[in-house]
C-alpha cells in the first residue's frame with residue numbers, strides 16, 4: 715500500500731476557496747497512491763478559532779464536494795482531513811471525512827477530545843462520541859484527530875474494533891513537537907499498529923505549526939518523517955506486518971481486561 719500524506723501549508727493570505735482548489739490539485743497529483751491523507755482543519759487553520767463559525771460548512775458542503783471529486787478523479791482512498799462542520803442543530807464539530815476511490819463517503823469522524831481546556835475548540839465545538847473504523851484495501855483503519863493522540867484508551871478502543879492502522883489528521887503546534895513524535899511512536903508500539911499522522915505547516919492565528927508528519931510501523935520504527943514546510947510525504951507500507959508483529963510478539967494477548975479504577 716502506498717500512502718501520501720499532504721502536509722498543507724496554511725497561509726492566512728490565501729483564501730479558503732483558493733486553498734481548496736490547490737489542495738484538490740495536490741490530491742490529483744497523487745495518482746500512484748492508494749491512500750492520501752490531509753491534515754486537520756486545513757481550510758481555516760486549526761488555531762483560527764475566530765473563523766470557525768463563519769467558515770463552518772454543512773457535512774456535504776464545498777469541501778466535501780471538492781474532495782469527493784478529487785478522490786474519484788484520482789481513484790484513491792482520501793482521508794480529506796477535517797472541516798469545521800455545522801450540524802443542522804447549529805452545533806459545530808471538528809469532522810473528518812474519508813472518501814472511497816469512487817468518491818463515496820466511507821467514514822465520518824467527529825473529534826472526540828476537543829483541544830483548548832476552557833477556550834478555543836473546547837468551548838466552540840461539540841464533542842463527537844463515536845469511535846470510527848473502516849475497511850480500506852484489506853486493512854481496518856481507525857480514525858483519530860490531533861489532541862486524541864494523547865488519549866491511549868481511544869486507540870485501544872479502535873484496536874478492540876479491529877484497527878490495524880491509525881490515520882490521524884492534526885494541526886499540532888511546533889512548541890510541543892517532541893510530544894507529537896513520541897506519542898505517534900507510543901500509539902504504534904503499544905497497539906502494534908501503523909500510525910499515519912498528517913500535520914500542517916505554516917503559522918495559524920499566531921501559532922507556528924510543527925509539520926513533521928510521520929509514519930510509524932507496528933514495531934514503532936519511523937518509516938518516514940516530513941520537514942517543517944509544505945510537503946508530500948510518500949511511503950510504501952506492508953499491512954500484513956501488523957499480523958506478523960502481533961503473532962511474533964503477542965503482547966496484546968496479555969492485556970488484563972476488566973481492570974477497575976481504584977475507588978478513592
Ligand SMILES: O=C(O)CCC(=O)C(=O)O
Pocket residue numbers: 760828829859860861862864885886887890893
Ligand atoms: O495536544 C496538543 O499538544 C495539541 C493538540 C491540538 O493542537 C489540537 O488538537 O488541535
